[in-house]
Amino acid sequence: MNWEAFWLTVRLASLVSVVLLVIGIPIAYWIASSRWRWKFLVEAAVALPIVLPPTVLGFYVLVALGSRSPLGRWWESLTGHTLAFTFEGLVIGSLLYSLPFAVQPFAAAFGAVDPRLLRASASLGQSPVQTFRRVVIPLSTAGLVTGFTLSFAHTLGEFGVVLMVGGNIPGVTRTVSIDIYDRVQDAQYASANQTALVLLVISFVLLAIVYGVNRRAGMVGPWR
Amino acid sequence: MEVRTAPALAVPQTSSELEVRIRKRFPHPEGTFHLHVHFRALAGFTILFGASGAGKTTVLDCIAGLTDPDQGRIALGGEQLYDSDGKRNVPAWKRHIGYVLQDLALFPHLTAEENVAYGLRQFGAAERRARSREMLEAFRIDRLRERRPAQISGGERQRVALARTLVTEPRALLLDEPLAALDRPTRSSIVEDLRRWNQRYRIPILFVTHSVEEVFALGEEVIVLEAGKIVAQGQPRDVIDAPRLETVAQLAGFExxxxxxxxxxxxxxxxxxxxxxxxxxxxxxxxxxxxxxxxxxxxxxxxxxxxxxxxxxxxxxxxxxxxxxxxxxxxxxxxxxxxxxxxxxxxxxxxxxxxxxxxxxxxxxxxxxxxxxxxxxxxx
CATH class of the missing domain: 2.40.50.100 (RNA polymerase II/Efflux pump adaptor protein, barrel-sandwich hybrid domain)
Structure with a gap:
């Protein structure tokens, strides 16, 4: 069991899911409430990482982070090194990669809040921001937990994007899934199995949380 | 010839008069719907009476600020809330107009007491509690304090919805068929509670209904809406008892x-x-x-x-x-x-x-x- 790779992965997944919670909520709220006619294009773009091969996503992220792109140059002038093959670059790639896994459950939860409650809240003197905080967020907790957990679990298991953007630098960009791949290449099956099993169990627990949360949300009754 | 000097001053405007003069058109399954109404509502009950689809709810939505008219002016106690000429449109949450929606829209994640205290954010916790408890008692629902909307009956939910709105001390009150789903004894007891409350606060209350019984039970003034226009206005006895108008006849008088x-x-x-x-x-x-x-x-x-x-x-x-x-x-x-x-x-x-x-x-x-x-x- 490569603990260095394990903690690196947990650190990456935690950071990505927290950042996605922060930037995903406004994006999701916009998707849930906007009536812009071209909104579907934004929705399609957000969903892209679900269907794109990770190598395609990783390739473009790598290009965007490299010293030939404006973003890459800007970062280089700021820090003195490029984003490619760094932990920060990995975070950016993972954010894009896991974006739909956070935004879609958020948007579904926000969209499911009865608009009449928002009208009632306004007529009780509450501003849109207060209404969002006091009505929309509390009624969307299951969706928020789902999006947070799914983006965490999804980042935990990513492989292609990490390999493209981060390479395989121990302690910097070597995540658990890459570690497993390395060990299989070296025919260290026992050790690969150990790590793979840990990942399997964690992923199962996380998904169990997601389904558990949504099961309770669907059952409103006198016992609550 | 005598020059009339500012006759408007002779009639002082009461501080709580609601004046509505709005036009709105929107698509409708049977062609474009034109809403065009002009009325004043003084303190006390004014009934908006008409068939479903006559535009009653849209009028209330415009007054509450939840929908914008195309044109016109809405003023409450002399303050402009909406004015298409002056480009003025006070957002709903700044209007201080209480609106009890037809389907109540109680917050399902909050208890009855939390629902009632919802609009009292500007007060401290102690004041909030005192005011909401007082209102819960006035509406005889204090024993339901800890219950959520899903756990209480229709009539009780109605009382919670009314209490939640009234506790904010609105400057006008809009009620959209708030009693439609209730049985008769519950209905009349809620009407009594409302009456008592209004004796103290004296604000304009617009009450939408298509029940004749409610018109007579509450009405000091009734406005009959038909297809977006006001077709009759006056005392319930005068308007409802002379059903020359089809809407009135169809809805009124005939149990x-x-x-x-x-x-x-x-x-x-x-x-x-x-x-x-x-x-x-x-x-x-x-x-x-x-x-x-x-x-x-x-x-x-x-x-x-x-x-x-x-x-x-x-x-x-x-x-x-x-x-x-x-x-x-x-x-x-x-x-x-x-x-x-x-x-x-x-x-x-x-x-x-x-x-x-x-x-x-x-x-x-x-x-x-x-x-x-x-x-x-x-x-x-």
């Missing part, structure tokens, strides 16, 4: 409305025979220009029907129908009897004395007596 088929006309007598839809029951009605087999709607006032405990003879009334009393409801000094005649249910209004004299009780066999000219034919 009993039946769909019927014309069986035959009797030109010589000026009457015709109609069969009530689901029941095999024939009524003699005044003659109208209608072919046999055509559909008509018959309205009969509950107060125009007599009950007899024996088969009456020697009466001029042409409709004498045997039936059985289903139930008796008493309210405000009178009795409503519901009588089943071959599957058709008639509501009949009686005095308390009549019930005692005839010793009426549910299950008793009676005869329903209706004069031909008490059967009003309504256009469909």
């Amino acid at each position: 009993n409305i039946f769909d019927a088929t014309v069986l035959a006309g009797h030109e010589d007598r000026g009457t015709m025979t109609c069969r009530i839809g689901t029941a095999s029951l024939d009524l003699e009605t005044p003659m109208i220009r209608a072919e046999a087999g055509s559909q008509v709607r018959i309205g009969i006032r509950a107060g125009d029907i007599m009950l007899a405990t024996e088969s009456p003879r020697g009466l001029s009334a042409r409709n004498i129908l045997p039936g059985a009393i289903q139930k008796l409801e008493s309210r405000a000094g009178m009795i409503s009897a519901f009588v089943n005649c071959s599957g058709a249910e008639f509501e009949v209004h009686l005095t308390l004395a009549a019930r005692e004299a005839l010793s009426l009780s549910s299950g008793k066999n009676v005869w329903v007596v209706i004069k031909t000219h008490s059967c009003h034919l309504l256009r469909q």
Whole structure:
């Protein structure tokens, strides 16, 4: 069991899911409430990482982070090194990669809040921001937990994007899934199995949380 | 010639007058819907009365600021809330207008007490609690404090919704059929609570309904809306008791409305025979220009029907129908009897004395007596 790779992965997944919670909520709220006619294009773009091969996503992220792109140059002038093959670059790639896994459950939860409650809240003197905080967020907790957990679990298991953007630098960009791949290449099956099993169990627990949360949300009754 | 100097000053504007002058058009399954209303509502109850689709809810939405009119002006106590000329549009949450929506929209994640305290954010926790407790007691729901909306009955939810709005001390109150789903005793007891509350606060209350009973129970002023326009306005007695207007006639006055088929006309007598839809029951009605087999709607006032405990003879009334009393409801000094005649249910209004004299009780066999000219034919 490569603990260095394990903690690196947990650190990456935690950071990505927290950042996605922060930037995903406004994006999701916009998707849930906007009536812009071209909104579907934004929705399609957000969903892209679900269907794109990770190598395609990783390739473009790598290009965007490299010293030939404006973003890459800007970062280089700021820090003195490029984003490619760094932990920060990995975070950016993972954010894009896991974006739909956070935004879609958020948007579904926000969209499911009865608009009449928002009208009632306004007529009780509450501003849109207060209404969002006091009505929309509390009624969307299951969706928020789902999006947070799914983006965490999804980042935990990513492989292609990490390999493209981060390479395989121990302690910097070597995540658990890459570690497993390395060990299989070296025919260290026992050790690969150990790590793979840990990942399997964690992923199962996380998904169990997601389904558990949504099961309770669907059952409103006198016992609550 | 005398020069009139500012006559408007002669009538001081009361601080709580609501003035609405709005136009709005929006697409509708049957062509574009035009809403065009202009009215003033003083402190006290003003009823907005009309069929569904007449634009009542849209009027309330515009006043609350939840929908924008295309054009016009809305002012409350002299303050402009909306003015298309002055480009003024105060957002809903800054209008201080209480709005109890038809479907209540209680917050499902909050208890009854938290719902009531929801609009009191500007106060400290102690003040919030004191005010919401007081309101819960005034509406007799303090024992439900800890319950969530899903755990309380319809009438109780109604009280929570009213308390939640009134506790914010709104400058005007909009009620969109708040009592429609309730049984009669609950309804009248909530109406009493509202009345009591309004004696203290004296604000304009716009009350949307299509129940005549509520018009009379609450109304100091009634405004009749038909297809987006005001077609009548005044005291309930003047507007509702003279159902010249079809909307008023259709909705008002007639507790009993039946769909019927014309069986035959009797030109010589000026009457015709109609069969009530689901029941095999024939009524003699005044003659109208209608072919046999055509559909008509018959309205009969509950107060125009007599009950007899024996088969009456020697009466001029042409409709004498045997039936059985289903139930008796008493309210405000009178009795409503519901009588089943071959599957058709008639509501009949009686005095308390009549019930005692005839010793009426549910299950008793009676005869329903209706004069031909008490059967009003309504256009469909």
